[in-house]
Amino acid sequence: MFIKKKPTSVEQATSKKDDIKASDMVECEVCGVYIEVSESILSNAKYYCSKECIEKVS
Numbered sequence: 523m524f525i526k527k528k529p530t531s532v533e534q535a536t537s538k539k540d541d542i543k544a545s546d547m548v549e550c551e552v553c554g555v556y557i558e559v560s561e562s563i564l565s566n567a568k569y570y571c572s573k574e575c576i577e578k579v580s
């Protein structure tokens with residue numbers, strides 16, 4: 523009696539930790555606002571909501 527598992531192609535796509543998708547929300551390092559990864563600015567491995575925020579830390 524084996525329980526057959528469903529194909530795990532969907533699980534594989536989401537099982538990677540740290541693998542951020544474009545639709546994920548990330549927190550701006552400076553102001554704490556949440557933005558979509560695709561709309562955020564990545565600088566020094568951190569996410570920012572705008573150039574203004576990057577300039578505040580640099």
Ligand SMILES: [Zn+2]
Pocket residue numbers: 550551552553554555570571572575
């Ligand atoms: Zn910000």
